[in-house]
Amino acid sequence: MVSGEAARRNTAANLDRRLPPIAELAVASMIFVISGGIYLAAYLPESAPLGTAIGLLIAGVVLLLANVVALSRLHDFAWDTFFLVGRWTLLAYAVIAGMLEFVFVVDQTRGSLLVVMTLMLVVFAVDIPLLLAFSVARYQPVRRPVGE
Amino acid sequence: MADATVQSPATPLGIAPDMARPAVQVVPVQGIPIVAVVIALLIVAIAGNWLWALNFFHVVGGGLWTGIDLFVGFIIGPILGRMSIQARMEFSARFMPKMVLLMPTLVTMTLASGWQLARHLSFLTVAYPQHWWLVASFIVVGIMAVVAIGILEPANLAVLFELRKPHPNGELIGRLMRRFIYSAGITGLMQVATLVIMTRIATW
Numbered sequence: 001m002v003s004g005e006a007a008r009r010n011t012a013a014n015l016d017r018r019l020p021p022i023a024e025l026a027v028a029s030m031i032f033v034i035s036g037g038i039y040l041a042a043y044l045p046e047s048a049p050l051g052t053a054i055g056l057l058i059a060g061v062v063l064l065l066a067n068v069v070a071l072s073r074l075h076d077f078a079w080d081t082f083f084l085v086g087r088w089t090l091l092a093y094a095v096i097a098g099m100l101e102f103v104f105v106v107d108q109t110r111g112s113l114l115v116v117m118t119l120m121l122v123v124f125a126v127d128i129p130l131l132l133a134f135s136v137a138r139y140q141p142v143r144r145p146v147g148e
Numbered sequence: 149m150a151d152a153t154v155q156s157p158a159t160p161l162g163i164a165p166d167m168a169r170p171a172v173q174v175v176p177v178q179g180i181p182i183v184a185v186v187i188a189l190l191i192v193a194i195a196g197n198w199l200w201a202l203n204f205f206h207v208v209g210g211g212l213w214t215g216i217d218l219f220v221g222f223i224i225g226p227i228l229g230r231m232s233i234q235a236r237m238e239f240s241a242r243f244m245p246k247m248v249l250l251m252p253t254l255v256t257m258t259l260a261s262g263w264q265l266a267r268h269l270s271f272l273t274v275a276y277p278q279h280w281w282l283v284a285s286f287i288v289v290g291i292m293a294v295v296a297i298g299i300l301e302p303a304n305l306a307v308l309f310e311l312r313k314p315h316p317n318g319e320l321i322g323r324l325m326r327r328f329i330y331s332a333g334i335t336g337l338m339q340v341a342t343l344v345i346m347t348r349i350a351t352w
Contacts, residue, residue: 023298023302026298027294027298027299030293030294030297030298031294034290034293034294035290037286037290038283038286038287038290041282041283041286042279042282042283042286044272044273045272045273081309085305085309088175092252095187096252096256099187099190099191099256099260100260102191102194103194103260103263103264106194106195106264107264107267128297131297131298131302132301132302132305135302135303135305135306136302136305136306136309138306139306139309139310139317139320140309
């Protein structure tokens with residue numbers, strides 16, 4: 001069993017630990033896709049030229065992928081907590097993204113505009129669970145396999 | 149009669165290590181059916197194009213979202229900032245789980261119904277320069293989303309998980325709560341902007 005002092009030292013060590021800027025990258029990726037959504041909405045009822053929106057979407061996807069790579073290289077990380085939080089928040093944000101997708105379809109959004117908006121929603125719905133799961137797991141104790 | 153409490157010696161961070169703390173439930177499970185009913189009714193209102201229901205969801209959701217943000221940002225936040233870490237932990241353990249369910253539900257309710265309402269009432273088709281008011285509302289919502297999801301919610305969840313530990317770190321909780329309070333203040337300011345924009349649009 002871990003003593004109170006050891007637990008406090010563990011959290012204090014997590015507090016001082018330098019980690020890749022995963023939260024910052026997730027927020028930046030989120031800003032790109034939200035900006036893309038605002039850009040598209042600002043043109044309504046006309047259709048927006050998709051070039052800028054696609055550029056913002058690509059930037060969001062690149063940052064998301066960079067984040068996944070950075071995460072995969074992390075050692076000594078509370079992956080159990082990460083996946084616990086990630087799973088449930090992914091479910092919650094899949095419901096929210098599904099709701100928004102439903103609104104797009106009800107509003108007769110079709111074709112390439114629907115594809116771009118759907119992809120933006122996917123980035124949004126993956127980005128947030130990743131951000132929340134990382135933000136919680138970074139302060140949690142790392143469980144090591146018995147015998148290590 | 150005043151309750152007598154036995155205080156254990158506090159740590160340097162102001163937390164009594166053996167003091168009984170409320171059990172922290174990150175997501176209040178009993179609230180999930182209520183959220184499910186609200187979301188189901190919202191879907192029905194959107195699919196059925198029920199103008200009254202859309203208006204109801206937008207006004208109720210928006211009013212509560214704005215009111216809660218302002219109240220937390222400008223009333224609760226400064227009070228919380230002056231409380232001891234032990235008291236903040238007691239408060240957070242009871243307050244934060246409710247916010248985890250309440251706020252995303254109110255935001256989804258307000259935005260989805262608001263968008264449909266704007267479409268039905270032809271607000272989306274107004275020409276510029278009036279259209280700038282709509283764009284301004286999108287930008288304000290975008291900023292609020294980034295602050296709430298990117299700063300406020302991660303701090304909220306991290307505090308709740310820290311409070312579940314047998315020996316929570318007061319320094320970490322203090323740091324995260326400060327972030328929570330500042331970001332609640334920023335969303336509060338954005339809500340003032342929302343009030344200006346929405347009342348302007350409603351009186352076109």
